[in-house]
Amino acid sequence: MSNGLVNTRDQQFLLFEQFKIDGLFEREPYSDFSKDIALMMMSEAEKMAVNVILPTYAEGDREGCHLDKTGQVRVPKCFHDAFKKFCEGGWLAAVRSPEVGGQGMPVSLYTACSEFFGAANFAFLMYSGLTSGAAHLIELYGTEEMKNKYMYRMYSGEWGGTMCLTEPGAGSDVGALKTTAKRLPDGKFLITGTKCFISSGDQDLTTNIIHPVLARIEGDPPGTAGISIFIVPKIRVNDDGTLGEPNDVKVGNVEHKMGIKGSATCTLIFGEDGKCVGELLGKEREGMRIMFNMMNEARLEVGMQALGHASAAYEHAVQYAKERIQSTPVWEMKNPDAKAVPIIMHPDVRRDLLWMKAMVEGIRAINFFAAYALDMAKFAQTPEDRAKYLGFAELMTPICKAYSSDMACLVTSKAIDVYGGYGYCQEYPVEQYMRDVKIACIYEGTNGIQALDLVGRKLGQNQGKNVMNMAAEVQNTINRAKAVAGLKQYAAKLEEAYFAFVDLTMTFASLGKSSSFLIPILNASPYLELFGDVLVGHFLLWGAEIAQKRLEEIFEAKGADTIGKRRALVHEDPEVAYYEGKVAAAKFFAAEVLPTVKARCEVIKQGEKIPIEMAIESF
Amino acid sequence: MNIIACVKQVPDTEAQIKVKGDGSGIEEGGIKWVMNPYDEFGVEEALKLKEKFGGEVTIISVGPARAMETIRTALAMGAEKGIQIDDPALYNADAYATAEALAAAIKGLPYDIIFCGQRAIDDDSAQVGPILAELLGIPQVTFVTKLEIDGKTAKATRPIEGAQYVIETSLPCVVTATKGLNEPRYASLPGIMKAKKKPVDIKKAADLGVSGASKSKVVKFTPPPARPPGKIICADDTPEGKAAELAKLLREEAKVI
Ligand SMILES: Cc1cc2nc3c(=O)[nH]c(=O)nc-3n(C[C@H](O)[C@H](O)[C@H](O)COP(=O)(O)OP(=O)(O)OC[C@H]3O[C@@H](n4cnc5c(N)ncnc54)[C@H](O)[C@@H]3O)c2cc1C
Numbered sequence A: 001m002s003n004g005l006v007n008t009r010d011q012q013f014l015l016f017e018q019f020k021i022d023g024l025f026e027r028e029p030y031s032d033f034s035k036d037i038a039l040m041m042m043s044e045a046e047k048m049a050v051n052v053i054l055p056t057y058a059e060g061d062r063e064g065c066h067l068d069k070t071g072q073v074r075v076p077k078c079f080h081d082a083f084k085k086f087c088e089g090g091w092l093a094a095v096r097s098p099e100v101g102g103q104g105m106p107v108s109l110y111t112a113c114s115e116f117f118g119a120a121n122f123a124f125l126m127y128s129g130l131t132s133g134a135a136h137l138i139e140l141y142g143t144e145e146m147k148n149k150y151m152y153r154m155y156s157g158e159w160g161g162t163m164c165l166t167e168p169g170a171g172s173d174v175g176a177l178k179t180t181a182k183r184l185p186d187g188k189f190l191i192t193g194t195k196c197f198i199s200s201g202d203q204d205l206t207t208n209i210i211h212p213v214l215a216r217i218e219g220d221p222p223g224t225a226g227i228s229i230f231i232v233p234k235i236r237v238n239d240d241g242t243l244g245e246p247n248d249v250k251v252g253n254v255e256h257k258m259g260i261k262g263s264a265t266c267t268l269i270f271g272e273d274g275k276c277v278g279e280l281l282g283k284e285r286e287g288m289r290i291m292f293n294m295m296n297e298a299r300l301e302v303g304m305q306a307l308g309h310a311s312a313a314y315e316h317a318v319q320y321a322k323e324r325i326q327s328t329p330v331w332e333m334k335n336p337d338a339k340a341v342p343i344i345m346h347p348d349v350r351r352d353l354l355w356m357k358a359m360v361e362g363i364r365a366i367n368f369f370a371a372y373a374l375d376m377a378k379f380a381q382t383p384e385d386r387a388k389y390l391g392f393a394e395l396m397t398p399i400c401k402a403y404s405s406d407m408a409c410l411v412t413s414k415a416i417d418v419y420g421g422y423g424y425c426q427e428y429p430v431e432q433y434m435r436d437v438k439i440a441c442i443y444e445g446t447n448g449i450q451a452l453d454l455v456g457r458k459l460g461q462n463q464g465k466n467v468m469n470m471a472a473e474v475q476n477t478i479n480r481a482k483a484v485a486g487l488k489q490y491a492a493k494l495e496e497a498y499f500a501f502v503d504l505t506m507t508f509a510s511l512g513k514s515s516s517f518l519i520p521i522l523n524a525s526p527y528l529e530l531f532g533d534v535l536v537g538h539f540l541l542w543g544a545e546i547a548q549k550r551l552e553e554i555f556e557a558k559g560a561d562t563i564g565k566r567r568a569l570v571h572e573d574p575e576v577a578y579y580e581g582k583v584a585a586a587k588f589f590a591a592e593v594l595p596t597v598k599a600r601c602e603v604i605k606q607g608e609k610i611p612i613e614m615a616i617e618s619f
Numbered sequence B: 001m002n003i004i005a006c007v008k009q010v011p012d013t014e015a016q017i018k019v020k021g022d023g024s025g026i027e028e029g030g031i032k033w034v035m036n037p038y039d040e041f042g043v044e045e046a047l048k049l050k051e052k053f054g055g056e057v058t059i060i061s062v063g064p065a066r067a068m069e070t071i072r073t074a075l076a077m078g079a080e081k082g083i084q085i086d087d088p089a090l091y092n093a094d095a096y097a098t099a100e101a102l103a104a105a106i107k108g109l110p111y112d113i114i115f116c117g118q119r120a121i122d123d124d125s126a127q128v129g130p131i132l133a134e135l136l137g138i139p140q141v142t143f144v145t146k147l148e149i150d151g152k153t154a155k156a157t158r159p160i161e162g163a164q165y166v167i168e169t170s171l172p173c174v175v176t177a178t179k180g181l182n183e184p185r186y187a188s189l190p191g192i193m194k195a196k197k198k199p200v201d202i203k204k205a206a207d208l209g210v211s212g213a214s215k216s217k218v219v220k221f222t223p224p225p226a227r228p229p230g231k232i233i234c235a236d237d238t239p240e241g242k243a244a245e246l247a248k249l250l251r252e253e254a255k256v257i
């Protein structure tokens, strides 16, 4: 029976049958791991998600966060015990190196665990996620003193962390920020300014909070090139590690939001009384470059948020559709005695569910593969391999973030459709998925900004090699699938989409060099979606090719030599049912979605600029 | 203190059990296997005692190769070492044969207290702990919801209908654990990494000098009969009308009042 959150079978398929991450366990840095250990960790993650985190989901949403009379933010009460258990389990720093108190877990393995946590309650997960990310910045760029003072206590969950970029006048355009840093005689800085929308900006889960803050040192140039990054504790820390005076970081307010209400989104006022002290992290004016380490990780985590919600929404919808009895089936139209059936029997519901399944499995594959690419970059033996896998991760980051979140919004919306009127009501959990997932399209750089990052930076990166390497992967899938009898025609559909997409990409490359660069900019978002669709087609077909082989093996082992016997096995053998589903989802996506790719590419190539040409007055 | 906790691997409570076509057992494909939930209380209590008094926790399980996962889970929770009794003669063993194998494995070990779950959620027999105590010739307290140990004696609380016993016994003894005794911890990531380096002995029935023969025999597995559909009472939409209808059905159809 489903745990209602994530299909563990599909996770295991991706990790061990499709990407074969167990190959990572052969050598450093992952030689302490084995498949058994990986499975055990995934099973503990499931327990943690279902028994500890999930019970906070609706309660955290209803209670929300508030600023109390003393100026302290209170998070939902039920988060406290869950946070303690989560940290005790070692999950906060799971992917960090054992030398700094982490578990050294492969990112791909952790990603499977974090899908569970995100599906159970992403608002809760943000407190630990930001803490781990902020501590990692100190690990990478901090002095030994900073590490001893802050990092270890953050990785253990004793203290929290945030990321402070956004200001009222500096959202997408971080370079416009106004927060300033004034040199003090002892080498530290006085920080003054207001940051808004700061997740976990204040909370009562930990005794101190360490803020990495972007600010401009007085006299430094405008724009991103003049930004530095500072470590600013909520409460100052004495040299002996004890807590000292409050550091003049005040909470202006806590936002009232559409979703992730359990996550405190705060306005923070630094240095209102002129007493907020920060320490420079890394070198002066390298703030953006340093912060990007955290942002890139956070973008992948947002992709996982999207996946988790989509997955949970789908699992719920399937379960509901099997139980809800409504309407007689269409083929019994003329039978007055016909009985109403579970709605999963209705073709329209069925297609929605299959679309959701294909999408969930597709974005799961995209996100897991990006994580696996990060592992492979560490594991690689040659500089070429390292560059190749790092290139995959860099290229895919905006797609993981933006495509996953856009699609997850549609999946959660469809889940509500399946529930009918009940889906719209709070008594059922799916409406919260839709509210909670929408933010994934916005923070960590809006999806519009992600698309610009893809088109403007990522395509050309590494002289275009990253895209070419990815194209080669897709080509391989097409070739392999063409050799499988039942998949040939679907491989042809992927091939057609792939050719059109590659052609569009080349067009973009040449337009980028000419005066028509507005075409790629105008069409960055549709381009990102096309890229996502091609990748989903690629990963699903790759999976289907493996699944089809496994099916043949099972049929042979069980002597199922007729279509009838094979069909019967679907009902008896859960493995057969799983693999059949894997193949069906791939075929469905190839048949329904991929044929639209070519047309959409053609549209962009026509070079229409209507939205820009039309005057603002005409809107 | 030397503490022993017996664990059994069972199908997850959520698993949908299908009886094999020939009635010889259940279909194992697709089942998720977990530690018997009552055994988790035993393991947790064992770990707490160790944390208080020092010493070692040894995990023992009778089961096929896959049962190793369950032993590793207990080791990941914090136990020191494990013994797996894996012998085809003991697959589908009854409570007596299981307890006999456990007793034989335990006899050679130093122990101050032995934990079992009050019953296993698959066969629900609730006998392994009691038989084990008898075979070892030591006292037993079953269905324990609270345990106090002072090194030499144990004071255990055991609920009975509408009341509870508080039972004092000397050590060593067998305690069978039930819900309420504690809140089992989750295996931590560092715990999982350490667990793989902890020793687990794998033994056959012959190594322990037992035959593995069961005293009872399972003749056939049959699924429970499908439940007849429920009935919604809506004859008359007032509470009084519904209550009257319910009373009538309980008397005339169900014949329970
Ligand atoms: C719940 C929540 C949590 C958050 N957590 C954090 C946090 O922890 N730390 C932090 O620093 N920030 C955080 N943010 C801020 C978040 O990152 C910003 O809201 C986001 O970057 C967008 O900035 P903005 O809201 O000012 O929108 P704007 O920048 O005003 O954007 C509005 C619209 O204009 C578009 N746009 C803007 N510029 C361009 C351009 N050049 N080209 C094309 N389109 C453009 C955007 O895509 C968007 O559609 C959080 C926000 C929310 C709502």
Ligand SMILES: Cc1cc2nc3c(=O)[nH]c(=O)nc-3n(C[C@H](O)[C@H](O)[C@H](O)COP(=O)(O)OP(=O)(O)OC[C@H]3O[C@@H](n4cnc5c(N)ncnc54)[C@H](O)[C@@H]3O)c2cc1C
Pocket (backbone or CB within 6 Å): A324, A326, A327, A328, A343, A346, A347, A348, A349, A417, A418, A419, A420, A421, A422, A424, A425
């Ligand atoms: C806020 C709100 C206000 C409302 N206001 C009113 C009102 O004023 N008056 C009133 O009478 N009702 C009202 N409704 C009820 C609303 O019209 C129903 O919720 C709606 O008709 C769907 O019925 P259902 O919720 O029982 O879903 P179901 O009928 O259970 O449908 C569940 C899913 O199954 C699908 N499905 C069901 N049967 C078939 C079929 N034969 N073929 C294909 N797919 C099928 C549906 O499309 C849907 O996706 C309201 C509902 C809400 C949430």
